[in-house]
Amino acid sequence: MILQRKILNNNIYRNFSTFNYNNAVNHSVIPIIDIKQFKYGSDQTRQSIANEIYNVGKNIGFMYIKNSEIDVKLKTKTLEYNQWLFNLPIQKKQLFAQTDQNIRGYYRFQGVGYGEQLVIDDETGHAKSIDENNNNHEIEDVIEAFLVGNDHQKPWVLKKDYYEQRYGKNQSSRFKWLPNCQPNQWPATEPSENGFENDDTLTENDLKVAKAFRNHMNHYFDVCSQTASTIVSAIALSLALPLNHFDHFHSKNDHTMELKHYKPSTNTNKNNKVRMNEHADLSTLTLLIQNKGTDGLQLWNQSEWIDAPFLDDAILVNTGDVMERLSNGQYKSTKHRVVMNNQKSHLSRYSTVFFYVPNWEKEITNSDLMGDLIPFS
Ligand SMILES: O=C(O)CCC(=O)C(=O)O
Numbered sequence: 001m002i003l004q005r006k007i008l009n010n011n012i013y014r015n016f017s018t019f020n021y022n023n024a025v026n027h028s029v030i031p032i033i034d035i036k037q038f039k040y041g042s043d044q045t046r047q048s049i050a051n052e053i054y055n056v057g058k059n060i061g062f063m064y065i066k067n068s069e070i071d072v073k074l075k076t077k078t079l080e081y082n083q084w085l086f087n088l089p090i091q092k093k094q095l096f097a098q099t100d101q102n103i104r105g106y107y108r109f110q111g112v113g114y115g116e117q118l119v120i121d122d123e124t125g126h127a128k129s130i131d132e133n134n135n136n137h138e139i140e141d142v143i144e145a146f147l148v149g150n151d152h153q154k155p156w157v158l159k160k161d162y163y164e165q166r167y168g169k170n171q172s173s174r175f176k177w178l179p180n181c182q183p184n185q186w187p188a189t190e191p192s193e194n195g196f197e198n199d200d201t202l203t204e205n206d207l208k209v210a211k212a213f214r215n216h217m218n219h220y221f222d223v224c225s226q227t228a229s230t231i232v233s234a235i236a237l238s239l240a241l242p243l244n245h246f247d248h249f250h251s252k253n254d255h256t257m258e259l260k261h262y263k264p265s266t267n268t269n270k271n272n273k274v275r276m277n278e279h280a281d282l283s284t285l286t287l288l289i290q291n292k293g294t295d296g297l298q299l300w301n302q303s304e305w306i307d308a309p310f311l312d313d314a315i316l317v318n319t320g321d322v323m324e325r326l327s328n329g330q331y332k333s334t335k336h337r338v339v340m341n342n343q344k345s346h347l348s349r350y351s352t353v354f355f356y357v358p359n360w361e362k363e364i365t366n367s368d369l370m371g372d373l374i375p376f377s
């Protein structure tokens with residue numbers, strides 16, 4: 001079995017569309033785990049943190065991680081840059097937008113029915129979806145996103161050769177979305193960069209900030225990768241495996257990060273309107289930070305939605321489909337969504353989401369799974 005990341009059609013998610021929307025329970029039962037204790041504690045402390053994480057994975061699938069390298073300062077700076085990017089005028093954002101050839105960069109989608117084709121009027125910023133009968137539907141809720149991968153790799157050439165050799169040219173069409181994993185597209189850091197030559201409004205300062213943005217996001221990507229790796233080793237310990245058991249799956253740092261901006265709504269009667277549909281992540285692990293004051297993230301726990309509010313000194317981490325598989329179902333991949341509430345519908349929501357995923361060529365076979373509990377066919 002090969003694990004594909006479904007990043008075609010703007011889709012890194014597994015989608016569920018048949019849930020009842022209950023109002024979320026207004027208290028947080030999401031455990032807070034101190035990862036520093038795992039990193040630097042005694043063997044006994046490490047084991048007890050690993051046990052805590054095991055309970056998280058078994059029961060709720062989401063946890064707050066505190067005292068990681070992603071401290072308050074790094075979170076705040078990342079979200080400031082996130083906001084800076086989406087505040088650029090649309091004409092500038094289009095210069096590093098996704099194309100048919102490259103899914104990395106800037107794009108917009110509707111979180112409620114993502115994957116849908118959207119037409120956006122750049123003058124007004126209003127979006128329309130077009131149904132199969134060619135009727136237009138005005139859409140108010142639009143998510144802007146910016147997708148980046150590991151900036152140190154130029155991966156597609158390798159991936160293309162790998163899939164062609166392995167599956168032949170015809171079969172490799174199964175992986176036809178992979179050619180779209182081209183190098184990252186960033187706001188111009190040099191005036192001579194492709195596509196930016198004609199932007200005569202580009203100033204020295206724009207270039208300077210864009211450079212700082214790129215450096216910062218690459219740094220944040222690396223820190224997330226290290227933090228995820230520590231958490232995954234705690235998961236290994238919790239399953240009575242060597243700490244480095246899952247390392248070889250993730251050795252190439254072939255991860256994906258997505259910056260998001262949920263645009264504010266002008267309609268004030270929007271309580272509990274869904275901004276991003278419920279889904280589970282395909283990742284091994286997802287690390288999420290969100291801005292203060294907007295909230296809206298919810299996760300499904302047994303029979304109710306639970307709010308996952310902003311916490312100043314922690315990040316949110318959830319185990320995804322890959323970890324569910326690698327642990328033979330012991331770690332859950334929990335559904336989650338984003339909703340809007342009345343008091344906050346006029347606010348933008350910003351999130352930066354890091355998906356820790358296996359190297360692109362990794363296959364997960366039955367021998368990688370835990371014991372012989374449930375072999376996957
Ligand atoms: O923006 C958020 O808070 C949620 C995003 C999310 O669940 C995802 O990108 O997978």
Ligand SMILES: [Fe+2]
Pocket residue numbers: 013279280281286336
């Ligand atoms: Fe998600």
